[in-house]
Amino acid sequence: MGGHVGPVGTAPAGRRWVRLVRKWMASAILLWVCCAVLLIIVLSAVFAPWVAPHDPLMPDILRSMEPPQPGYWLGTDQLGRDVLSRLIWGARPSLFLSFAGVGLGLLVGGAIGVAAGYMGGRVDLVVMRLVDALMAFPGLVLAIAVVSAIGTGVGGIIVAVGVYSVPVFARVARAAVLGIKDAEYVQAARAVGASDTRIVTRHVLPNIMAPVLVQFTMRISTAILVASGLGFLGLGVQPPAPEWGAMLSDARSLVWSAPWAMIYPGLAILVVTLAVNIIGDILRDMLDPRLRD
Amino acid sequence: MARYILQRLLLSLPVLLLVVTLSFIIFYVIPGDPALLMVSPDASYAEVEALRRALGLTDPLYVQYFRYLGEVVRLDFGSSLRTGLPVLEEIQVRYPNTFLLAGAGMLIAVVLGLAAGLISAARHNTWLDRLLTLVVLVGVSTPVFWLGFILMLIFSATLLWLPSGGTGTIAHLILPAATLGLHSTADIARVTRASMLEVLRQDYIRTARAKGVREFLVLNWHGLRNALIPIVTMIGIRFGTLLGGVVLVENVFAWPGIGRLMVDALRVRDYPVVHGAALLLAVTVVVLNLLVDLSYARLDPRVRFD
Numbered sequence: 191m192g193g194h195v196g197p198v199g200t201a202p203a204g205r206r207w208v209r210l211v212r213k214w215m216a217s218a219i220l221l222w223v224c225c226a227v228l229l230i231i232v233l234s235a236v237f238a239p240w241v242a243p244h245d246p247l248m249p250d251i252l253r254s255m256e257p258p259q260p261g262y263w264l265g266t267d268q269l270g271r272d273v274l275s276r277l278i279w280g281a282r283p284s285l286f287l288s289f290a291g292v293g294l295g296l297l298v299g300g301a302i303g304v305a306a307g308y309m310g311g312r313v314d315l316v317v318m319r320l321v322d323a324l325m326a327f328p329g330l331v332l333a334i335a336v337v338s339a340i341g342t343g344v345g346g347i348i349v350a351v352g353v354y355s356v357p358v359f360a361r362v363a364r365a366a367v368l369g370i371k372d373a374e375y376v377q378a379a380r381a382v383g384a385s386d387t388r389i390v391t392r393h394v395l396p397n398i399m400a401p402v403l404v405q406f407t408m409r410i411s412t413a414i415l416v417a418s419g420l421g422f423l424g425l426g427v428q429p430p431a432p433e434w435g436a437m438l439s440d441a442r443s444l445v446w447s448a449p450w451a452m453i454y455p456g457l458a459i460l461v462v463t464l465a466v467n468i469i470g471d472i473l474r475d476m477l478d479p480r481l482r483d
Numbered sequence: 484m485a486r487y488i489l490q491r492l493l494l495s496l497p498v499l500l501l502v503v504t505l506s507f508i509i510f511y512v513i514p515g516d517p518a519l520l521m522v523s524p525d526a527s528y529a530e531v532e533a534l535r536r537a538l539g540l541t542d543p544l545y546v547q548y549f550r551y552l553g554e555v556v557r558l559d560f561g562s563s564l565r566t567g568l569p570v571l572e573e574i575q576v577r578y579p580n581t582f583l584l585a586g587a588g589m590l591i592a593v594v595l596g597l598a599a600g601l602i603s604a605a606r607h608n609t610w611l612d613r614l615l616t617l618v619v620l621v622g623v624s625t626p627v628f629w630l631g632f633i634l635m636l637i638f639s640a641t642l643l644w645l646p647s648g649g650t651g652t653i654a655h656l657i658l659p660a661a662t663l664g665l666h667s668t669a670d671i672a673r674v675t676r677a678s679m680l681e682v683l684r685q686d687y688i689r690t691a692r693a694k695g696v697r698e699f700l701v702l703n704w705h706g707l708r709n710a711l712i713p714i715v716t717m718i719g720i721r722f723g724t725l726l727g728g729v730v731l732v733e734n735v736f737a738w739p740g741i742g743r744l745m746v747d748a749l750r751v752r753d754y755p756v757v758h759g760a761a762l763l764l765a766v767t768v769v770v771l772n773l774l775v776d777l778s779y780a781r782l783d784p785r786v787r788f789d
Contacts, residue, residue, distance in 0.1 A: 323501030326772075327765045330727030331745075335506070335761045338520075338749050339513040415626055419731055422628050423746050438629060442735075445632055445647075446640050453636075456629025463624035471620070 221472045224465040231462060235281035244272035246279040246432045255448040265450035267441060273451055277458050280432035284459070287426075288413035290348045295355025296406055302356070303363025304398070308371065308390060318364065321357045329354045333416050337425045347426050351417050355409045362405045366398035373397075400477040407470035411463040418459050434459050487780050495773045502765050507551050510758045516540065521564055521754050560759035565751055570759040574741060578763070580650065581740035584659055585722075585729050591664025592671055592725070593718060597707075599668065600675020600714075605702055607680060615672070623669035627728045631662040631735035648737035659736040663728055667721050674717040678710035685709070711782050719775030723768045 234241045243261070250270035258265040264273040302321065306314040327335070333350040340346035370376060371394075379389050420426035421435025429436055434455045441452035514520050518535040535541055539550060554560070560570035599619060603612045638658060639647035645658050682688065683706055691705045692698075730742030737743070741760045748756035 319497060320501060320505075322498055323505050325723070326498065326502050326768045327505070327761070328723045328725075328727035328730075328768060330730050331761050331764050334730070334745065334749065335509045335757070336513075338754065338757050339509050411624060418626055419628065422626075422731065423734060424750065425746070435626075435628075438626075438632070442632070445636050449636055449640075452629075452632050456626055456632065459626045459629065460621070460624055463626075464621060467620055467624050 217472050217475070220468060224468045227461065227465045228469075231281055231458075232285065234278050235285060238279045238282060242272075242275035242278040244275040246271060246276040247430055255444065255451070257448075258450055264454045265448065267437075267451040268444060268448065273437075273454055276432040276437060277434070277454060280434045280437055280455070281458070281462075283427045283431070283433045284414060284418060284421075284435070285462075287344070287347050287351055287417045288410055291351025291417065292355050292406060292409045292413045294348060294352030295409065296359050296402070298352070299356035299359025300363045300402060303360035303365075304367055304390060304394065306360065307364035307367030308386070308394065310371075314364070318360070321360045324353070325357045329412070329416060330419055333420055334423070334425060337420065342420075342425055342428060347417065347420060350420065351413045354416060355413065358405060358409060359402065362401050363398060366401050367394055370394065370397050404470060404474045404477055407466060407473055411466040411470070414459060414463050414466070484780060488777060491773060491776050495769060498769055499766065502769060503552065503555050503762070504548075506758065506762045506765065507548055509761075510754065511547060511551065512544070517754065520752060523752075555762070560762070561755040563748070563753055563756050565748070565753045565756075570755050573744065573756055574759055574763055577740050577744050580738060581726075581729055581733070581742060584656070584663065584732070584738060584740060585725055587656055587660035588663030588667065588729075588732075589718070589722070589725060591660055592667035592721065595664065595668040596671025597675055597714070599672040601679060601702060601707065603672065603676040604679035604683060604706075605698075612676075616676075619669040619672045622665060625666065627662060627666040628731045628735050630666060631659070631732055634658050634662055635735070648735075650739055659732050659738050662735070663725060663732050666728055667725050670717055670721055670724075671714065675710065675714050678713040679706055682706050682710040712779060715775055715778055715782060719772050722771045722775075726764050726768060 243263075248271065250266070253262070253266050253270035254268055256262060256266045256270075262272050262274070264277065266272055267276070302317055306317040324332070332354055336350040336353050337346050340349055376389060376393050379393050384392075417426060418433070418435030418438070421433045421437075422439045424436070424439060427433035427436055429440065437455040438452060441448070441455070444451045511517055516535070518531050518538060518540055522531050522534055539547060542550075558571050560574075562569050563573055566573065599615050603615045606612050635647045635658060638645045646655050647658070649655055679702075688701060688705055691701050696705070729740065730746065732738065733740045733742040734746055741764060745757050745760035748754075748760070
């Protein structure tokens, strides 16, 4: 380590450096594992027609509730449909709805937050109180209310999942804007006569991306849980289309007779959410040094 | 102290008004014509028109809004389209059940979360800390309804220890409350760990250790007391998520609470009930957050003088 070459005091510092590198390596490996898991799931969803071993919709009463076995690796449900194939197809709505919903929340919430933070004053006060009110609705209750107003079509579910993220993005974006609003480079841009539009798009937005992106990752996991929760309550993707939450709901009466039909959809949600959460955690640690231990 | 409480109470009034306004927008403005949502698909034009007039939907929007405010203040949410009973009555019967379940779930979450966070902080960077961090992360990623089924599979179907649904005895409460609590444990544990690590770095902790205070007391007396504010804040935030989770857990365990009422009502397009239940849950969150705010003053005397 070369600690003996320098002054005595550098030895612990050197060891700390090694520890940091080791920690970074460990988190990098974890990061790649999680990315790989997500990539595999996304790819198999995209190529579902070729990857899925069976038709996800075709009932086969003769094969009803068969335990996992070669050919039907995760067993079959009460209609004899292959659980693995339904899981692979079901990844499509689960992932799409979450990403689209959080994307919508990011656009709307981000715009609100940037506007409130940049303009300040009365706009800020009024807008942020509205955002607080939105936060008072428990996420799933808000989603249910929105679905009841708009309906359970794809658009309705996306809005229901997205609305829940609007206040979060508004707060994060506003806080980030407040942090850099008076930075020297913004003042410099203003001094040379840049318009507000130009300052916001060229100087503010690029500099608040880090916390917003971290939040995006974190919200994806919540969105997956909300979307599958709606599906579970029968308010999301409608049967017989496979969706993880709806599959769990279908399998609720099979807890005793065919638990595999219930276990694997939940496990799929857990694995995706966990991977996204770990990626979000690592990103946050990397981008926000204050939170490091 | 009294001034602080009064200030907080007054501050929560606009939030309540906004929550009510928001629910008006969601339930009366966004659908365009709520009457069409409420009638059966084969209703005649005259029936729709009659309902529209009965609900006052023919009035201008601002008239509807102020009438709506008046109704909410008088706790008049209309009548259930399915049973004909006042919505308030339907809710009143089930609200205590939801409150009991949420309370028991939160208690479990706080006890487990504090314990896990304290242990993690005290054994910082050991295998135990890492194991608990992983368990916590898995906990926050688990769909709460699936967790309910898994617990049901283990304790009802396999071990035959606990009933899988219904209500009446303490035994009926254990599985739903545990499901809800385990799911909320994670965030509380995280914040407890982070907040404790921050506090344990302070000089007064070193002083306490130096004068020979037992480690248990250092953690729980000198440490935890000073780490409480962020933890209590997180508990307040969790209440919102917890009440969302209640909806799912009630549906898993056939628990007769507001969440189940709301979902059942939505399936048969009984909108007044959905609306009343959603609004009441939101108001509950506002009130609980107000209580959390008030508890700051009790937990940390410095807050009162801000």
